[in-house]
Amino acid sequence: xxxxxxxxxxxxxxxxxxxxxxxxxxxxxxxxxxxxxxxxxxxxxxxxxxxxxxxxxxxxxxxxxxxxxxxxxxxxxxxxxxxxxxxxxxxxxxxxxxxxxxxxxxxxxxxxxxxxxxxxxxxx
Amino acid sequence: xxxxxxxxxxxxxxxxxxxxxxxxxxxxxxxxxxxxxxxxxxxxxxxxxxxxxxxxxxxxxxxxxxxxxxxxxxxxxxxxxxxxxxxxxxxxxxxxxxxxxxxxxxx
Numbered sequence: 001x002x003x004x005x006x007x008x009x010x011x012x013x014x015x016x017x018x019x020x021x022x023x024x025x026x027x028x029x030x031x032x033x034x035x036x037x038x039x040x041x042x043x044x045x046x047x048x049x050x051x052x053x054x055x056x057x058x059x060x061x062x063x064x065x066x067x068x069x070x071x072x073x074x075x076x077x078x079x080x081x082x083x084x085x086x087x088x089x090x091x092x093x094x095x096x097x098x099x100x101x102x103x104x105x106x107x108x109x110x111x112x113x114x115x116x117x118x119x120x121x122x123x124x
Numbered sequence: 125x126x127x128x129x130x131x132x133x134x135x136x137x138x139x140x141x142x143x144x145x146x147x148x149x150x151x152x153x154x155x156x157x158x159x160x161x162x163x164x165x166x167x168x169x170x171x172x173x174x175x176x177x178x179x180x181x182x183x184x185x186x187x188x189x190x191x192x193x194x195x196x197x198x199x200x201x202x203x204x205x206x207x208x209x210x211x212x213x214x215x216x217x218x219x220x221x222x223x224x225x226x227x228x229x230x231x
Contacts, residue, residue, distance in 0.1 A: 004167075044211075044222055044223070044224040044225060045211060045213075045222040045225075046222075047213075047219055047220040047221065047222070049219075058218050060218075060219040061219065062125075062219070094167070094168070096168075101173050101174065101177070103173065103174040103177040104155075104174065104177075106155065106174065108155070108156060108158070108173050108174045108177075108215060109156075109215040109220075110158050110170055110173045110179075110215065111158070111160070111168070111170065111213070112170045112179070113167075114167035114168045114169075115167060116165070116166070116167050117167070
């Protein structure tokens with residue numbers, strides 16, 4: 001089963017850019033979509049967006065132009081960059097694989113493999 | 125955005141109890157509804173997709189039902205390893221959205 005692991009700084013200063021990388025092992029990144037999801041303390045899960053291995057991206061409009069998700073197929077990794085962070089961006093950040101499952105003649109996108117999550121705190 | 129509302133937000137139950145969690149979408153999402161389980165410090169785990177299809181390896185005591193706007197996750201006989209937080213998620217349209225979670229605790 002594919003494994004995912006987030007890495008990156010656990011502390012980011014306000015107004016700076018948050019950067020995280022997700023390393024995919026026991027499977028190829030050259031298929032499926034690859035997502036970032038976050039959970040602020042005491043709040044629910046928030047889907048940030050995803051990237052296809054071809055480089056096509058879809059972002060959550062709530063993040064406007066602050067978010068960039070990119071893929072590095074040669075290293076089996078994908079990355080998140082979130083610009084101009086504030087305390088509201090403090091959260092546990094998860095990377096996940098979005099795969100298409102077929103059931104009853106329909107295809108459903110599911111987040112079928114997740115990383116353990118990494119806490120990023122925004123503070124000076 | 126499609127809003128997903130779960131109820132209850134938490135519940136207390138005993139081993140071997142039947143547990144039902146509901147999830148309501150703010151508009152019809154057909155059967156594009158997934159359920160996840162999350163335990164502290166662990167990666168979330170996919171339980172159900174397409175509203176009612178059991179993910180491979182998930183015990184048969186878990187089941188899902190519903191379509192349109194109303195969905196349920198049922199655990200037929202709660203086991204000690206089932207104490208966790210459960211989330212619904214719609215993949216009908218982006219941005220994908222989650223319910224706020226239901227924490228299942230030991231009574």
